[in-house]
Amino acid sequence: MAENSNLVNEVIDFVNSGLLLSSVKQVVLEDAQIADLDTAKKYAWVQVYGEESFTWSDLRSEKMSEVWDMVYGGGEKYSEMDIKLSELLDELSNSVQKQLSPKHRELLDDIVSDLKCCLYSRAVQGKTNDFFEGIFSTYLKGGWPCGWAGDWPRGHLLVYRDDTTDTGGGDA
Secondary structure (H helix, E strand, O other): OHHHHHHHHHHHHHHHOOOOOOOOOOOOOOOEEEOOHHHHHHHHHOOEEOOOOEEHHHHHHHHHHHHHHHHHHOOHHHHHHHHHHHHHHHHHHHHHHHHOOHHHHHHHHHHHHHHHHHHHHHHHHOOOOHHHHHHHHHHHOOOEEEEEEOOOOOOEEEEEOOOOOOOOOOOO
16 A cells, blocks of 8 residues: 555545535536436436446446455455555545535445545555546546446446535535
């Protein structure tokens, strides 16, 4: 993890920046965008993708299994990293929870899971995992990756972006 600690710190710094789901940065996302939260939740939690009929959660788990294989098959080097990253997860979850507006609170588990995957992916693979780099990039731009546009694995992320005046920062 030492060689990738700056990449891991970039995720942690972002989470602590208070900019989660913030439309402050008016960045054009190249992915398909959804402005309606209820529609985004349907893509994230109900819609199935590809021939194997995976949900969005299944797709993320499938991609994360590649990272877990490295973590748990990598011996002592990765077990120490796993312990260090696990220690950060409660803090990460608390930081995310504090930033979510009331209407976004039910996204907490998905967001924490995504950011955890980004942390582990970067710790183990650097920036070589395009899937999780895309997810992290979406968060950096103020969006929530909520599904897939196209026939999995071809296509690109589907992104919820709240372009209302609410820029997060809900009460804890």
